[in-house]
Amino acid sequence: MRRTARRTARRAAHVLTGTALAVIATAGFTAPAHAAGAGTRAGSLEVYPSTAVPGGTVSVNTAACGEGGAATGDAGAVGAGRFPLAPRAHEGEAIGRFRVPPSAQPGTYEIVAECxxxxxxxxxxLVVVLASDRQPAQPVQPRGSVKTGVGGALGPDPVQTAAGVAALAVAAAGGTWLLHRRARGDGI
Structure with a gap:
C-alpha cells in the first residue's frame, strides 16, 4: 500500500511539474537565447557585426580552412564583391574585411568564403538595415523591474502580475485534481 501511495505521489509530482512547465511556456517565458556569433565554429563563417548599415565595415572569419589556410570571400550578394581572408597566426583562423556599399538595400545577404x-x-x-533601424551604439543601462508576470503586488503592471498568478493557480488546481482522480482510481 505504501509503495502504491509513493508511486501515485511521484506520478502526481510529474504531472504537476509538467503542467507548471506548460503554463510557464505558454505564458511567454523563455530561456535566454544563446548569443549569436559568440566564437567561431569550425566549418562556419562568422560575420561581425551580423547587422550593418550601408557604408559600414564588416569583418568575417572562419576556422574551416585549417591552420594557416587562406580564403577568398565573396560579398557580391550585397554588392561588395570579392575580398581576401588571410590566416591569423595564433588562432588558426582566416580573417577578412569588406565595406557594405552605400547603395545596399535593407535585407539579409549570404556572405561566402572559399578556402x-x-x-x-x-x-x-549579413543583415543590412537603415541607420534609423539600428540599435544605439551605447548600451542602455537597465532601469525598473523585470516583467516576469509574477512578483510583488506593487509591481509596475498589476494586470500582468494577476495573469501570472492566475496561470500558476490554474496549473496547481489542475495537478491537484489529477492527483485526487488518480487516488480514487478513476485514471487519467
Missing amino acids: AAGGRRVTGD
Whole structure:
C-alpha cells in the first residue's frame, strides 16, 4: 500500500511539474537565447557585426580552412564583391574585411568564403538595415523591474502580475485534481 501511495505521489509530482512547465511556456517565458556569433565554429563563417548599415565595415572569419589556410570571400550578394581572408597566426583562423556599399538595400545577404586549399566553402549571413533601424551604439543601462508576470503586488503592471498568478493557480488546481482522480482510481 505504501509503495502504491509513493508511486501515485511521484506520478502526481510529474504531472504537476509538467503542467507548471506548460503554463510557464505558454505564458511567454523563455530561456535566454544563446548569443549569436559568440566564437567561431569550425566549418562556419562568422560575420561581425551580423547587422550593418550601408557604408559600414564588416569583418568575417572562419576556422574551416585549417591552420594557416587562406580564403577568398565573396560579398557580391550585397554588392561588395570579392575580398581576401588571410590566416591569423595564433588562432588558426582566416580573417577578412569588406565595406557594405552605400547603395545596399535593407535585407539579409549570404556572405561566402572559399578556402584556397581544398576549395571548402562556408557561408554566413549579413543583415543590412537603415541607420534609423539600428540599435544605439551605447548600451542602455537597465532601469525598473523585470516583467516576469509574477512578483510583488506593487509591481509596475498589476494586470500582468494577476495573469501570472492566475496561470500558476490554474496549473496547481489542475495537478491537484489529477492527483485526487488518480487516488480514487478513476485514471487519467
